[in-house]
Amino acid sequence: MAKYLISFPNAAMVLPAAELEAVGRAAHAVIEQAKAAGVYVFAGGIDNSVPPVRVSADGTVTQGGYPWAPPLNGGFTVLELPSREYAVWAACLAQARHCDLELRVFGFNPRS
16 A cells, blocks of 8 residues: 655635634544544644754755745645545545645655
């Protein structure tokens, strides 16, 4: 079975503040269903209150991420599924979150 990364950037969730609590409950309900189905690996989001650092190959640490890349933020869910067709979980999460999501096969290396 492959692991699938379901993700969205912060900018994808454009909701009125009054809807955030209901959207959070709906998304957590989908996650609980994924756990019950045994396909849940992990989920979470980037903590925007902690700025990134970039560590160079020589060990130098610099404040900030890659200067040429868009910021990495948003939410991430990893599910282990038998095929991409089972990634209907992404559709359930998109409906719960009220935003488009990206679905990618996660290059999981069991030796890492």
